[in-house]
Structure formats: structure tokens, C-alpha cells
Amino acid sequence: xxxxxxxxxxxxxxxxxxxxxxxxxxxxxxxxxxxxxxxxxxxxxxxxxxxxxxxxxxxxxxxxxxxxxxxxxxxxxxxxxxxxxxxxxxxxxxxxxxxxxxxxxxxxxxxxxxxxxxxxxxxxx
Numbered sequence: 001x002x003x004x005x006x007x008x009x010x011x012x013x014x015x016x017x018x019x020x021x022x023x024x025x026x027x028x029x030x031x032x033x034x035x036x037x038x039x040x041x042x043x044x045x046x047x048x049x050x051x052x053x054x055x056x057x058x059x060x061x062x063x064x065x066x067x068x069x070x071x072x073x074x075x076x077x078x079x080x081x082x083x084x085x086x087x088x089x090x091x092x093x094x095x096x097x098x099x100x101x102x103x104x105x106x107x108x109x110x111x112x113x114x115x116x117x118x119x120x121x122x123x124x125x
Contacts, residue, residue: 003045003071009109010072016094016102020053020062026098033090037070040084042077046070063100071109078106 018026037043047069053062072078081087094102 005044005071005073005112007109007112009044010075010078011107011109012070012072012078013105013107014066014068014070014102015105016066017063017100018066018098019100020064024098029090029093033087036084036086037081040077040081042073042080044071044073075106 034046034048037046048066050064050066053064070081072081
């Protein structure tokens with residue numbers, strides 16, 4: 001985890017599939033939304049991963065699967081972010097132009113912990 005927060009807090013999990021299209025403006029909009037989210041009251045952190053693109057199984061080309069988890073202090077912070085005008089415009093563009101499928105899940109985090117792993121070179125017999 002890339003931030004420290006006192007539990008409980010909330011996680012918004014955004015999973016998506018989109019067609020990989022050069023020059024569609026998606027990477028720029030995604031970066032803009034991360035920057036904007038970081039300025040919102042109650043924002044705690046964000047983590048994101050995406051695939052390099054899988055064959056869509058038809059003539060539609062490559063499909064990119066992404067998962068972004070944003071962390072928030074409370075539900076009112078999430079609601080404020082969801083109704084942010086710039087975020088609403090990005091949501092509309094996502095629905096109309098980019099995503100073939102998406103899901104949003106909101107969950108309350110009761111416990112959070114992390115651990116380090118030793119490299120094999122550090123382990124002695």
C-alpha cells in the first residue's frame with residue numbers, strides 16, 4: 001500500500017475493459033483524473049494496474065483490462081468525488097467512447113497490513 005491511513009476507510013474499486021486505440025485521449029484523461037482526485041478532500045491514495053492488451057477474440061482488436069483502487073476517508077468524500085463536474089464529464093466519455101464493460105465496487109476497509117519479502121539471495125541455509 002502506498003499510503004498510511006487509520007482504519008476504517010473506504011476503497012472504490014473500478015474494473016474496466018476497453019478497446020486499445022492509439023490517440024483516443026484515454027491515457028491523458030486518466031492521468032488528469034488521478035491528479036484531480038489527489039486534490040479532493042478525503043482522498044487517501046490510489047493504486048492502478050492494467051494489462052498490456054489481450055486479443056478481443058474477434059475483429060475488434062486488443063482489449064485492455066484495468067483495475068484502479070482509490071482510497072477515501074469516508075463515504076461523503078466518495079460521493080463528492082463522484083459528483084465532481086470534471087469527473088462526471090470523464091465518466092460520460094468513458095461510457096460513450098472507451099469502455100466495453102466496467103464495474104464499480106465500494107467497500108469499507110476494516111484492517112490493512114502489508115509485508116516485505118526477502119530476496120532468495122538473503123536467505124541462508
